[in-house]
Amino acid sequence: MNRPQELRRPLELIKLSAEFLAEKGVENARLDAELLLARVLDVNRLQLYVGHERPIVPAELDRYRELIRQRAQRVPVQLLLGDVQLLDRVFSVRPGVFIPRPETETLIRRCIELEFATGAPSDIVEVGVGTGCIGISLLDHWPKARLRAYDVNPKAIELTQLNAEAYDVGARIDLRAADAFAGDLPACDLLVSNPPYLDPEELAELAPEVRDHDPREALVWEGGALGAIERLVSHGCRCLRARGWLIFEHALGQAEAARARLHTAGYVEIRSHRDLAGIERVCEGRRP
Helix, strand or coil: CCCCCCCECHHHHHHHHHHHHHHCCCCCHHHHHHHHHHHHHCCCHHHHHHCCCCCECHHHHHHHHHHHHHHHCCCCHHHHHCEEEECCEEEECCCCCCCCCCCHHHHHHHHHHCCCCCCCCCEEEEECCCCCHHHHHHHHHCCCCEEEEECCCHHHHHHHHHHHHHCCCHHHEEEECCCHHHCCCCCEEEEEECCCCECHHHHHHCCHHHHCCCCHHHHECCCCCCHHHHHHHHHHHHHEEEEEEEEEECCCCCHHHHHHHHHHCCCEEEEEEECCCCCEEEEEEECC
């Protein structure tokens, strides 16, 4: 008579899965193994350790193995989870829409720290909305603000609407599936963007999670790495109200060039800010 198969335990599965993912070149392999198992078991990561003797039933094991298999193929963990957390908010993610990374928390946090003449901005414009994580976070923080958001990707517009409804701010967002730079932007107190800021030849150097899953238009500016930033600076000169702010994310090594473009265009109070890894990642400037 066959003996019943011994059931796996969480910590054993995490150890084996993390080793497997690391062999496949996955960064943060143990964290990803924990996140995926926690989602399968519908618990948080701490509960994986508190309940380390909990047996994993066959159906859970099958589901977990499939997620680990996909992660080993470099499918982003955010897509496997179906969401991403930035600061204290959770946003749905979908294939075909740019996945926000932790460094964007620096951009959101800095927007909230900006000083406005009236205490808070009335009108915000966002260029390249993606999941909507930036604009929705700002609307959630400033309950009277309104947002005009642009993205050339219709999937991004659809996902932003879904995320906006989850935070009950949909009525304050005007979403446009269009090129924000094709015409003049509306008057605003804050112009914010995480624009494409890579040269086309840099695409091949990216990790598979980014190169193969994020839309190209969200990563690469075909006219050169600083092209989108130059457009933001130029449009901000026309659409920002007096004392309004332009703030944007940029790539490693672009901080000095970004500040120079703001200075040349006449912005004041120009500053750069470092992300959680200590890299200059966000640049801001104010209209006089």
